[in-house]
Amino acid sequence: MRMGAEKTVELNEFECKLLHILQYDFPLAPRPYKEIADRLQVTEETVLARVKQLFAKGLIRRLGASINSRQVGYSSVLVALKVASNYIPDVARVVNSFPGVTHNYLREGEYNMWFTAIAPDQDSLDTILNTIGSTCGVEAMIRLPAKRVFKVSVKFPLVAGCNYDRP
Incomplete structure (x- = not known):
């Protein structure tokens, strides 16, 4: 599995199955990690330890629900900024300080910083x-x-033969 342009990370079968469940079939239950562990035939402690490892490796950046913001009345926008090159780090810090900023990219061209923002x-x-x-x-x-x-999510198959409903 590729992580950015700088490194390749190898995942074992257990990690692929775990990531698949975390992304597409996270249980809404009092002890979701216990349910995941039962499905994967391991202990809850094993699942929790591996999730922590995947966070530490940078393979998981966030674990939480994704809602359809438009359906709940939120406002969102894609924004292009023209930023003086010597101010890019400072502007990026300001942009990234808002919890509603979901993506922020530096690009080539006159408008060199692009981000998406969402608010209530x-x-x-x-x-x-x-x-x-x-x-x-x-x-x-x-x-x-x-x-x-036109498209609101990207789903990467992590396990051969898995559909997005069940691993």
Whole structure:
């Protein structure tokens, strides 16, 4: 499995199955890791220890629910910033300080920093974007709200023959 351009990480069959369950079939239960352990025929402690290892290796960055923000009334936007090159680290810190920023990328071209932001309502989103827009080094901002969503998730098969419903 590739992790960025700099390194390749090998996963064993257990790790693939575990990651598959964590991504696509996480149990909503009082002891979800116990249920996962039962499915994988190991102990709950084994599952918890491996999850911690996968976090430490950087293979898991976040473990939590993903909601359809539009269906619950949240506002979101893709934003392109034109940032002076000597201010990129400072602007990135400001952008990344907002919990509603889900992605932030440095790119080639005039508009060199692109991010997505989400907030409970348009006023909150505007406040975030106005703060970012007034940050030293931000020369211009383009707000690109979605007109239509074509794809909202990416699913990578981790185990040969597994579908996304059950490992």
